[in-house]
Amino acid sequence: MIDESLKGELQKQGIWVTSMQELYNWGRKNSIWPLQFGLACCAIEMIATAASRYDLARFGGEVFRPSPRQADLMIVAGTVTKKMAPQIVRLYNQMPDPKYVISMGACAISGGPFKQGYNVLKGIDRYIPVDVYIPGCPPRPEALLHAFMELQRKIDGQKLSGASQAEFLKENTPSEYPVPAFGAHDLEPPANLDVFHPPAIERA
Amino acid sequence: MTPSPYFFLVVFCGVAFFFPVMPLILAWLWRRFFQPPKPGPAKNATYECGVESLGEAQIQFQSQFYLYAIIFLIFDVESIFLIPFAVAFTGLPFGAFVAILIFLFLLLEGLVWAWGKGCLNWTK
Numbered sequence: 441m442i443d444e445s446l447k448g449e450l451q452k453q454g455i456w457v458t459s460m461q462e463l464y465n466w467g468r469k470n471s472i473w474p475l476q477f478g479l480a481c482c483a484i485e486m487i488a489t490a491a492s493r494y495d496l497a498r499f500g501g502e503v504f505r506p507s508p509r510q511a512d513l514m515i516v517a518g519t520v521t522k523k524m525a526p527q528i529v530r531l532y533n534q535m536p537d538p539k540y541v542i543s544m545g546a547c548a549i550s551g552g553p554f555k556q557g558y559n560v561l562k563g564i565d566r567y568i569p570v571d572v573y574i575p576g577c578p579p580r581p582e583a584l585l586h587a588f589m590e591l592q593r594k595i596d597g598q599k600l601s602g603a604s605q606a607e608f609l610k611e612n613t614p615s616e617y618p619v620p621a622f623g624a625h626d627l628e629p630p631a632n633l634d635v636f637h638p639p640a641i642e643r644a
Numbered sequence: 645m646t647p648s649p650y651f652f653l654v655v656f657c658g659v660a661f662f663f664p665v666m667p668l669i670l671a672w673l674w675r676r677f678f679q680p681p682k683p684g685p686a687k688n689a690t691y692e693c694g695v696e697s698l699g700e701a702q703i704q705f706q707s708q709f710y711l712y713a714i715i716f717l718i719f720d721v722e723s724i725f726l727i728p729f730a731v732a733f734t735g736l737p738f739g740a741f742v743a744i745l746i747f748l749f750l751l752l753e754g755l756v757w758a759w760g761k762g763c764l765n766w767t768k
Contacts, residue, residue: 507692527694533686534694537679600678615682 461600468512468538469500469595472588475511475531476504480518482545482578489581499588508534513591515584516570519547519554520561522627526619532568533616538608540595542587543570546577553577566631568617711763714754722751 447457458466478486490496490504505511508531520528532541543564546552551562564570571594572587579587598606607613617635620627675681691697729736729744736744758764 508694509692530686530696531692531694533684534689534692536687537682609678609680611680616684616686619686 464600465596465598469592471503472499472501472513472540472591472595473503473505473511474501474513474515475508475535476506477531478517479520479524480545480547482517482548485578485581486515486517486544486584489584494581494585496585496588499585499592501588508532509536511535512538513540513542514568515542515544516548516564517544518578519552520564521559522561522622523559525561525564525567525627526621528564529567529617529619533619537615538595538598538606540571540591541568542584542591543573544584544587545579546575549573549575561627566636567620569635711758715758715763718751718755718758722748 442457442459450457478484488494490502496502501513512535514528514532514535516528532539541564543549547554547560548564551557551560554560555562572590574583574587576583600606600609608615617632618629620629620632622628689697725744725747
């Protein structure tokens with residue numbers, strides 16, 4: 441590893457020194473291709489983010505892919521109904537590693553205003569791992585841009601090797617998660633407990 | 645020494661070949677040394693819209709659809725042929741007039757047959 445001060449000194453002389461990891465992460469974080477799908481009103485905000493006024497292209501994320509095989513990022517934009525949840529999980533499974541998920545809006549986080557409804561999934565993080573949550577109903581495009589920048593920061597910090605190696609590079613980290621099935625009253629299983637870690641409620 | 649005029653074409657072909665192939669090779673090498681492959685049933689599935697595929701792709705349509713084909717010919721294709729016939733009607737030689745009458749008769753016969761079969765009755 442090169443010393444940071446030496447690196448800065450060289451940079452002043454016009455010599456750019458970098459590491460494989462930095463180059464790799466720089467390339468990845470500036471070319472995040474989202475999967476093109478929207479579920480509800482959050483999708484309108486997502487479209488606005490990609491359009492000219494907010495211009496997601498400034499961050500390298502304008503290439504919305506219609507196929508999960510070419511996508512890096514899944515923006516779960518909207519209410520996930522129980523009917524739709526298996527499809528979302530299957531699409532996530534079909535994305536190649538490394539893959540990231542932004543849970544956009546109150547519905548995707550927890551079910552939002554429909555949380556008490558019989559047909560709405562109470563958060564997509566019950567089945568797939570989520571990297572960035574954006575609160576809001578719906579969140580403004582600026583919030584999605586902020587989430588995008590947070591994701592870029594996360595990608596930038598991922599290590600190629602060593603003890604704190606990025607999860608997706610580890611041999612035994614799963615790339616596919618079990619797809620829930622339609623049960624008699626709910627999805628079976630109601631949550632994937634390997635992924636879903638609800639906060640413990642402390643009662644006084 | 646001046647290079648052959650076709651030399652640049654060779655250079656162009658070389659660049660055109662290596663420019664797309666090099667990233668593929670680099671990506672393959674990267675995957676080989678850093679990225680553990682993680683195939684799975686959903687990832688290797690043929691269909692990629694999130695819905696599980698059902699049945700075979702090579703299916704046969706039933707021959708009962710011939711009724712739709714005949715009625716489509718009578719009401720759709722016939723009207724397309726009737727318009728140029730009507731436009732060119734005054735300048736047509738006698739042979740062409742007979743030919744179009746035969747064509748109309750064949751389709752009319754189909755209409756009579758379909759009518760008699762009860763295909764035009766609205767099912768209540």
